[in-house]
Amino acid sequence: MKVSLFITCLGDAIYPRVGEAMVRVLAKYGIALDFPRIQTCCGQPAFNSGYWKEARASALTLLDAFEDSDFVISPSGSCTGMIHHYPKLFEDDPVQRERALKLQAKSYEFAQFLVNVLGVTDVGATFPRKVTYHPSCHGTRLLGVKDEPMALMRHVKGLEFIPLPFAEDCCGFGGTFAVKMADISGAMVTEKADHVKETEAEVLVGLDMACLMNIAGNLRYRNEPVRVMHLAELLAEGANLA
Amino acid sequence: MADIDKSETAHAAWLKEMEAASRAKQETFMNGIAARLRHPRMKEKPAHPYRGALDFWREFEWTEEERIARFADNWRSVGGHVARLSNADEVRDFIAGKAKELGARFVVRQNQAELDALGLEAALPDARISVWNSDPEEHWKARAAEADIGVVAADYAAAYTGSVTVLSAKDKGRSVSLLPTVLMIVIPIERLKTRLGEVLVNFDRAGREQLPAGIHFISGPSRSSDIENDLTIGVHGPGIVYALIVG
Amino acid sequence: MSATGAAHPSVKERAELALNDEFLRKAVKFTTERLRNGKKNASADHGNWDEWRERGRQIRLHTIAHLDYYLNLFVENARANGVHVHFADTGEEAVRISLDIAERKSAKSVVKSKSMVSEELHLNHALETIGVEAIETDLGEYIIQLAGEMPSHIVIPAIHKNRYQIADLLSEVAGERLEADTTVLAGFVRKKLREKFLEADIGMTGCNFAIAETGSMVLFENEGNARMVTTVPKTQITLMGMERIIPSFEDLEVMATLLPRSATGQKLTMYMSGISGPRRSDDADGPDEMHIIIVDNGRSLQLGDPEFQELLNCIRCGACLNACPVYRHIGGHAYGSTYSGPIGAVLTPALNKNIAEWDDIANASSLCGACYEACPVKIPLHEMLIYLRRRKVESGHGNKLEAAGMKGFAVLMANASRLRAILALGKIGQKLVVRKGEIRTKIGPLKGWNSYRVTPSLPRASFRDRWATLDQEIRHGLQELNPEMQRRLENAVKQRQQGGGAGHGGH
Numbered sequence: 001m002k003v004s005l006f007i008t009c010l011g012d013a014i015y016p017r018v019g020e021a022m023v024r025v026l027a028k029y030g031i032a033l034d035f036p037r038i039q040t041c042c043g044q045p046a047f048n049s050g051y052w053k054e055a056r057a058s059a060l061t062l063l064d065a066f067e068d069s070d071f072v073i074s075p076s077g078s079c080t081g082m083i084h085h086y087p088k089l090f091e092d093d094p095v096q097r098e099r100a101l102k103l104q105a106k107s108y109e110f111a112q113f114l115v116n117v118l119g120v121t122d123v124g125a126t127f128p129r130k131v132t133y134h135p136s137c138h139g140t141r142l143l144g145v146k147d148e149p150m151a152l153m154r155h156v157k158g159l160e161f162i163p164l165p166f167a168e169d170c171c172g173f174g175g176t177f178a179v180k181m182a183d184i185s186g187a188m189v190t191e192k193a194d195h196v197k198e199t200e201a202e203v204l205v206g207l208d209m210a211c212l213m214n215i216a217g218n219l220r221y222r223n224e225p226v227r228v229m230h231l232a233e234l235l236a237e238g239a240n241l242a
Numbered sequence: 243m244a245d246i247d248k249s250e251t252a253h254a255a256w257l258k259e260m261e262a263a264s265r266a267k268q269e270t271f272m273n274g275i276a277a278r279l280r281h282p283r284m285k286e287k288p289a290h291p292y293r294g295a296l297d298f299w300r301e302f303e304w305t306e307e308e309r310i311a312r313f314a315d316n317w318r319s320v321g322g323h324v325a326r327l328s329n330a331d332e333v334r335d336f337i338a339g340k341a342k343e344l345g346a347r348f349v350v351r352q353n354q355a356e357l358d359a360l361g362l363e364a365a366l367p368d369a370r371i372s373v374w375n376s377d378p379e380e381h382w383k384a385r386a387a388e389a390d391i392g393v394v395a396a397d398y399a400a401a402y403t404g405s406v407t408v409l410s411a412k413d414k415g416r417s418v419s420l421l422p423t424v425l426m427i428v429i430p431i432e433r434l435k436t437r438l439g440e441v442l443v444n445f446d447r448a449g450r451e452q453l454p455a456g457i458h459f460i461s462g463p464s465r466s467s468d469i470e471n472d473l474t475i476g477v478h479g480p481g482i483v484y485a486l487i488v489g
Numbered sequence: 490m491s492a493t494g495a496a497h498p499s500v501k502e503r504a505e506l507a508l509n510d511e512f513l514r515k516a517v518k519f520t521t522e523r524l525r526n527g528k529k530n531a532s533a534d535h536g537n538w539d540e541w542r543e544r545g546r547q548i549r550l551h552t553i554a555h556l557d558y559y560l561n562l563f564v565e566n567a568r569a570n571g572v573h574v575h576f577a578d579t580g581e582e583a584v585r586i587s588l589d590i591a592e593r594k595s596a597k598s599v600v601k602s603k604s605m606v607s608e609e610l611h612l613n614h615a616l617e618t619i620g621v622e623a624i625e626t627d628l629g630e631y632i633i634q635l636a637g638e639m640p641s642h643i644v645i646p647a648i649h650k651n652r653y654q655i656a657d658l659l660s661e662v663a664g665e666r667l668e669a670d671t672t673v674l675a676g677f678v679r680k681k682l683r684e685k686f687l688e689a690d691i692g693m694t695g696c697n698f699a700i701a702e703t704g705s706m707v708l709f710e711n712e713g714n715a716r717m718v719t720t721v722p723k724t725q726i727t728l729m730g731m732e733r734i735i736p737s738f739e740d741l742e743v744m745a746t747l748l749p750r751s752a753t754g755q756k757l758t759m760y761m762s763g764i765s766g767p768r769r770s771d772d773a774d775g776p777d778e779m780h781i782i783i784v785d786n787g788r789s790l791q792l793g794d795p796e797f798q799e800l801l802n803c804i805r806c807g808a809c810l811n812a813c814p815v816y817r818h819i820g821g822h823a824y825g826s827t828y829s830g831p832i833g834a835v836l837t838p839a840l841n842k843n844i845a846e847w848d849d850i851a852n853a854s855s856l857c858g859a860c861y862e863a864c865p866v867k868i869p870l871h872e873m874l875i876y877l878r879r880r881k882v883e884s885g886h887g888n889k890l891e892a893a894g895m896k897g898f899a900v901l902m903a904n905a906s907r908l909r910a911i912l913a914l915g916k917i918g919q920k921l922v923v924r925k926g927e928i929r930t931k932i933g934p935l936k937g938w939n940s941y942r943v944t945p946s947l948p949r950a951s952f953r954d955r956w957a958t959l960d961q962e963i964r965h966g967l968q969e970l971n972p973e974m975q976r977r978l979e980n981a982v983k984q985r986q987q988g989g990g991a992g993h994g995g996h
Contacts, residue, residue: 001970001979011952012951012953013915013952014945014947016948019952020952020959023963024963029974030967030968030971032960032963033963035960038905040904040905041902046895046898048856048878049878050875050877050880050881050887051882051887051895051899052879055899057899057900058898058903061902061903061904061905117977117981118974118978119974137855137857141858141859141862142858168859169814170814172814172855173855174857176891177852177854177856178938179934179938180852181504181815182936182937183508184508184853186941186942187508187818188818190941191818214942217942217943217944218941218942220927220943221929
């Protein structure tokens, strides 16, 4: 079985620690992730802005990279969700569309793979902190990843879970939206960070580093000491795998 | 009089002209739709596999007791009043009692046998009770507009949504359930169904030719939250509504 | 397309105004929260919500796919009911027909119940030009008409006005100072509009649904004004979007289940009326003459377009507005058109085919998909926004700078070694701006982002750089794959091969 890591741009360039945590958590179960080096970006920034030709150029690297993988696991519901758009992106190209459908069928977000495929809900972690969780839009709405992270957190010893008010509201990232509509995006992330503050949690976790970068950026801007981490990091740290 | 006739004839001629134009336009309009949908003009009724509510829903039915309880809950939850009465005498006494309590001077009621049987006129000698459309010379909308209380008998009711259905007819004015300040709706128990669909299906079954001009579902007092989300009752329609379940 | 639009040409500018209006933001948040919680509770209480949504979607898909049949059937039946039916390809044509009728009837005043189509046509203004007074009778619509504004929400048009502003507007009509108390204000409107209903020559309505098999038009409302408008005046005119059709009363049960719950969380609106023609000859009330104007105005452009046809399924409940985090912050007027929120962002450019405006409105979304999740007939608005953006780019109307940037993106992302090289450059370049591992500068491309946030710096080594070491370390101590997991992995692959593999998500 070839289980491949789709690291994503942010995971590669800015948050290598998240990919590392995923690798260590899965290794605990005897799975050695494979990492095809020809992968780049899922193409979402171009796709969402309407530049589909450019998005296809980027998407092709993933079709190539994961051609013979059995499973493709990413630390982002949004990037995995983008793979779900590939059949539409290549709708006029039957050959690539076929490959796109195959890739879509084997692509999973990290928590989804861990819980639904491997059947793991307890990684044996202890994390005695007050934790809140931001469910990222694409992971929950496009992929339907809702209960999986909850199940994982429920099994972490000592973890005190505090629900985030208005959790399902978008954090305002939205890729180029944050730049093009900076003030609207700013208002959204400010409100999201307000809600995080309201919980008095010490740690904010999520399943998507783009959203977390956005919220963490606002919390840091306001010098709020909340620690922001991917759920994979929390699990790896809690299980002394880090 | 001659002038009015003349203008009416002119208007009828204009309507005819408009209808001819409309019929001509209808063809191009429908052909345009068909062309855009990339199929030949559809003249046959297409199979509609998703018609109406889900199967499990069609089987859903409450007992009479439950229908009454749920209807009452729903009706009260939106600010309506409910009374459970056993016969026409109780209905008469209830309406007469409320009318006296409210100091009602004008009452308008539908010209329905169920309401004739109440004998309201005798019970309320001090109020002027108008029976809808009982005199062709009367200005009936004005009678309804001035009424403190309107009394109607429901054609149907649905417990699940807490709704009453009233149909218009020669003897059943739309205004009676709309213009008065207070509305009393008499609901014979056997007309209270569980679901909205049990009421709606009757109109499909009856078919176009049998439908009245107005079918009105009423689910409580007139309301609005348009000013700062603040609930106001009785904006245009009756603000006080009684559902009197009888039988 | 409107006064608001002209003064502040871009969504961005209008949004900025809205973002600086504290009352507006609070009011919009409060109202949308109330409505969306109402919807959440009502749909949960009703149960099987996704099945109902799917049924609603199927009914709408079916009707629109056979619209030539069903609309024609409706027209024939409405005519048989005694209705005068008219067709309008454009908004102008619909206005002209309405004015013709008003002139023929020598109308002095028209009372109107809420109609988004009428807003779309800017009909009130047109009526005024021929000396006919047009009076909106929905409380919220009446208020914004007095203020000379557009509705800022499909369901709660005056969401943006507070009671003091409303008291000022109504006091002017009353000719005396009215207390800023909801009951007093609504009481005044009841009295004032009651006179208007009784003296009006024409009643004008929109249409929530039109039932093909019986030629009936259906109206949902809470105040009773639509009933007034269809009961009291001698002539009734109904403006109806050509896509409002459903086949039968049975189908209405599904729509009546979805619409009020999605709009306000109600089990049913206080009134739901099915009007099948003018009054019968023996009836003592109801209009003597009834007209239905069937309006295209850009709707048919969506037919046969696989990416946008589903737009015509919309039942105008406003749930997408209430769920939208962007609407929550900027309100309806920032969208600059009759229809606001996610549905407006797609519908406005789709109806207008106005490429110049596409980008602006379609960009006012983070593509979070809350609109799709809230939609009772499952219209994928978040995807339609992307299609709009793509069409704009493909028609050559994209932003030049962005286009250049995206070309660069494609070049970079088509090849991992180029990406790696640019990251290496970035690590050198960022030294100019990184302080304590963070970037706080507000110059250049980071200005918008860094006005609200701190940007993380690139770490010394990317994941790619670390991979070889990490991989070696992991493989060194790796334990055997647990047989249970082996079995699970194989099962997942097997299921996928049998065609059940896409079961893990996707919509």
